[in-house]
Amino acid sequence: MPKLILIDGSSYLYRAFHALPPLTNAQGEPTGALFGVVNMLRATLKAKPEYLAFVSDAPGPTFRDALYDQYKANRPPMPDDLRAQVEPMLAIVGALGFPILRVGGVEADDVIGTLAMQAHELGIEVEVSTGDKDMAQLVGPHVTLVNTMSNTVMDSNGVMEKFGVRPDQIIDFLALTGDAIDNVPGVPKCGPKTAAKWLAEYDSLDGVIANADKIGGKIGESLREALPRLPLSRELVTIKTDVPLEFGPTELAQRDADVAQLRELYTRYEFKAALKELDGQEPGIGHPAGGLPDGRPAPGIDQATAAGSPAAPDAALSAPGDYELVTTRPQFDAWLEKLRGAELIAFDTETTSIDAMRADIVGISLAVEPGKACYIPLGHDYPGAPKQLDREEVLAALKPVFEDPSRPKLGQHAKYDINILAHYGIAVQGLAHDSMLESYVWNATATRHDMDSLAKKYLGYETIKYEQVAGKGAKQISFSQVDLDTACRYAAEDADITLRLHHALWPKLESVPSLRDVYRDIEIPLVPVLAEMERRGVLIDGDELRRQSQQLGKRMLELQQQSYALAGREFNLDSPKQLQAVLFDELGLEAKLKTPTGQPSTNEEALEAIAETHELPRLILDYRGLAKLRSTYTDKLSGIVNPRTGRVHTSYHQGSVATGRISSSDPNLQNIPVRTEEGRRIRQAFIAPPGWKVMAADYSQIELRIMAHLSGDEGLLRAFHSGGDVHRATAAEVFGVAPEEITTNQRRAAKAINFGLMYGMSAFGLARQLGVERGEAGDYMGRYFSRYPGVRAFMDATREQAHRDGYVETIFGRRLYLENLNARNAGLRQGAERAAVNAPMQGSAADIIKRAMIAVATWLKDRDDAHMLMQVHDELVFEVRSEAIEEVRAAVVERMSGAAALAVPLLVDVGVGANWDEAH
Structure with missing residues (x-):
């Protein structure tokens, strides 16, 4: 989707003013806030959005002043040092090419809200750059808030985590709490926790008002006294989304920068890094970005990329690289010699498409020591392109190196490059490391795991972005059209940074043996398995x-x-x-x-x-x-x-789900509904070729079995060892009747409890699912815990461990880090605790099926009568020659059942049919 970035100018200026030291230039003019704004604006331009605007308040009163003459009456006047920076700020914003929007009679928030809604209706993704909590009411499926001071993004889940209410409840939340800064009257003594509690119970401000007489204590009295003022408060905090504007989102493209004016302004205010950028020495290319004018890192502004950032473990890993463009045979032969003597080979491919199954190779980059790398162009075909080495000769010479399992290889998302090289008859062997997976196993939630994000976090290095060399949108060119010098600078950096990331991340993993083993024994061996599944595809x-x-x-x-x-x-x-x-x-x-x-x-x-x-x-x-x-x-x-x-051919992703589960995309084969007849029917179109069958092998109740194993509860262990229906057994325990006398509704209730507890379901949630009163649901849960005390003890111990360590672990030692465990907001804290209880089950199930896939793939390696096609949650799907079904079935069940040694049996259900639906 095209993107519109809307910058809340007032918020930018005030945040920069309070976050940065009181800097001045040689003439004594204040520059701190101005410096912060300029840095944030330059970062915005590097994202290259299709549309953008800088929105600030117009002078004069607004409709809110007419509604309430005390609106913002308590706000102190703008500090003189800050006021002096407003006009220079607007001058720089305009010179950078930002459309500046100031609409009389309304606030900047209302202009932003109107444009955000208009853009959403046009199918444009919206990013509102602000620190204003009121803006949370605008958040939706394609509208997010970005805090450039903390580098955080807030979507609908983020609103719920921060405020304890949904985005559509923010207006009512603000009306209840009021706003001392803007002098919005709310309910006296009603803080965020109370407002969130009321809205959770009564859903809306109207619901709270309707039930005001039920709320006791002094806070109830305050509420009832405030009732006449609440409609006004709601109107004051509601951001207008229907402001009549003379322009629309698609008219907000960046204008050409006024370089001469920028140079004059940057020189006057002594912004040295910005001046270098104007002269083509962009800090983001080839070396770390700068900090404050005096060399110190800028607090709150892109600290991970600031010079001297503690994120950089070694100065050498953040230094500029030395890259060689290889276009002659002697150069190539010299690199072949380096590869033969290398301890570890970092490699990367440049191609014509991000779809590995449709891409052609354009070039290969290699690195064997940090800071030095080469790019070998093989398919640049723009007019006047220099002569390049013959693709077939280069690949033939590299084939023995890539296929030698004794020569360790390293990639960043190496699965893609393995698939590319496979198209040219090269079966990569000896993959020892993948920097994406090193980061993912070290801490799955600390950052995104793409190279740009990792380089920024762990090296303090700003990489060259693809859009900087190939353009973007409709004007983007294929990498084969990029000139060789530019292509070398970009592509060789990829191999170099991959190797630098390994040097930064591998020591971390080695310091924690359990994480090292998850990485070495599960994630790395799984890469070629997933690569082969992707190449095989499904009929x-x-x-x-x-x-x-x-x-x-x-x-x-x-x-x-x-x-x-x-x-x-x-x-x-x-x-x-x-x-x-x-x-x-x-x-x-x-x-x-x-x-x-x-x-x-x-x-x-x-x-x-x-x-x-x-x-x-x-x-x-x-x-x-x-x-x-x-x-x-x-x-x-x-x-x-x-x-x-x-x-x-789908794409499988190892580094996207915090619990360790594999996801899929393009197409997403894991979201085909199975609970509706129409959804199940789609699986009928997934077929086997003539003479073959589809075989599906699915773990039975794997997360419940993991719960039994981890909790060691005798009753739950007994239920699984009996081989009977575990939900019926649970119903018998909870309702105190013989298993054969359990009704359908009692079994349904027991199943809801069994699965609900793993996800931290409350009595309220269980009551809603079963359609019973909350008290009755609470009785069910109480009886469950009295019959299965080990489950309660496990849940309590897991929560305690999470609070102590900040993470929980799977059976195999994968760590699952959790935010908000110590949040003041009870809703956020309880949500994190629920996740802590569930994560060991989900994460262990993910680890188990990955181990099973590796074991099954090893057994299938030399066979041509069976292929693993898909992984969908706890299920593996194969195509098998009809005559080999029984042998393959037995081997798959054996390896899936043996993927973990649990205290209860790991059962596998297997189905066979002409299509996936029949086999499921």
């Missing part, structure tokens, strides 16, 4: 998908007609505005959830909340579910069949 029946698309379309049409009948008129089921009108204005249904703008929400959660009150919301949900299946799978899968292979 798709396109005719079957087309038939299903037609059936889904017919059913969607039926749902449309039924919806029209219920509404009494035709309307667009895909239009939130028309749906709002039908549900809430015409049918008079009560809206349970609101959008960030205070409108009744029609998202999935909102429709589920009212689905019991009227038939239409359920029909809309069904319609949307079918539409998603059609657009995501039945219409799409046939179109992404690879013409080279005739199969669909």
Whole structure:
């Protein structure tokens, strides 16, 4: 999606003023806040958004002053040192090419809110750069807040973590708490915790007002006294999203910078790093970014990349690199000799596509010592491109090196490069390290694990970005069109930084043997397994998908007609505005959830909340579910069949889920619904070739078995060792009746408890799931813990360990770090504790299936009658020659069952069929 970055200018200026020391230039003019703003703006421009704007308040009163004459009456006047920096700031902002927006009668927040909503409707991703808590009400699926001082991003989950309420509740939250700075009257003595508690119980400000007489104590009295003022408070804190503007989001492209004016301003205010950037010596290329003008790191501004950052373990690992462009045979031969004597070879490929199954190689970069690397161009074909070495000769010469398992190799996301080289007949052997996985195992949540982020965090080094050499958007060129000198600088850096990252990260892993073993014994051996699965792909029946698309379309049409009948008129089921009108204005249904703008929400959660009150919301949900299946799978899968292979190839990701689980994308094969008939039917299109069958092997209740193992609870262990139905056994314990007398509802309740406890479900959550009173659900849970005391002891001990260490561990020693364990907000703290209890189960299950995949792949290595195709949660999917089914079934079950030595059996269910649905 194209991106719009909206900068809250006032927030930028005040935050920079308070965060930075009171700097001055030689003339004694204050420059601290100005310096901070300039640095943040330069960082924004490096992100190269399609649209951007700097929004600040216009002089004069706003509509809020008319509503309440005491609005912002308590604000102190702007400090003189700060006021002196406003005009220079606006001059620099304009000279950089930012559109500057100042609209009279409203605040900057309202302009930002209006543009954010307009951009969202146009399919533009919005990033609001601010530190203002009020902006949290704008957060949604494609609207996030970015705090450039702390380098943090806040999405919907972040709002919930920070405030304890949903984004659509922020307005009501602010109305209750009030704002002393803006002089917004709220409820006296109502702090964030109380407001979040009330909104959790009553959902909205209107709900709180309606139930004010039920709230006791002095806080209840304060609430009742404040009732007349609350509507005004809500109006004051609500950001307008309908400000009449003479421009739209797509008119906010960056203008050409006024370099002469920038040079004059940067010189006057002594911004040396910015001046170097103007002269083409960008700090982000080849060496660490600068800090304050006097050489000190800038507090709160990109500290990880500041010169002398403690993130850099070794000055040599942050120094500029020395890179060689290899275009002659003597140069290449010299590098071949270096490879033959190297202790570790870092390698990277440059290609024509990020899709490894469709990409052609353009060049290879290599490094054998930090700071030195080469780039061998093989396919640059722009007009006037210099002569390059013959691709086939180079790859033939490198093949013995890459295929020698005794020569250790290193990559960054090496799976991609392994697949690229496989297209040219090179089967990479001896992968010893992957810097992406070193970071992921060391701390999965500390940072993203792409090279740019890792270099910034662990080396204090700002890498060259792809957009800097190839452009972006519609004007982006293929890497084969990049000139050789620029390509060398970018590509050789990749191999060099990969090697530097290894030197920074590997000692960390070696210092913790359990993490070293997870990395060495699970993650690294899994790389070639996933690479081979990706290359193999899965066979798709396109005719079957087309038939299903037609059936889904017919059913969607039926749902449309039924919806029209219920509404009494035709309307667009895909239009939130028309749906709002039908549900809430015409049918008079009560809206349970609101959008960030205070409108009744029609998202999935909102429709589920009212689905019991009227038939239409359920029909809309069904319609949307079918539409998603059609657009995501039945219409799409046939179109992404690879013409080279005739199969669909997903991409598996090792470094994206904190618990260690593998995810997949393009297409995501792990999200095909299995609980609906239409979802299951999609699996019928995943077929085997003639003479082959699809075989699916699925762990049975693996996380419950891990819970039994970790807790050591005698009752739970006994239930699994008996070989019977564990949910029926749990029901017998909880309800105190013989297993054969358990009713369907009792078993359902026991199943909800078994799985719910692992995810930290409360009595309230269980009551809602079972449709019973909270007290009854609490009784169920109490009886469960009395019958399974070991489970309670395990959960308590795990929470205690999490608070003590800041992380929990899987059976194999993978660490799962948790934020907010000591948060003051009870909701955030309890959420982190729930995650702490569940993470060992999820993480251990992830480790077990990875170990199983490695064991199965080793057994399959020399066979041509079976192939592992897919990994979906706790399931492995194979295609097997019909005559080999029984042998392969037995071998797979043996290896999956033996992937961990638990205190209970690891059971594996296996199915076989002509397609995935039959085998499941």
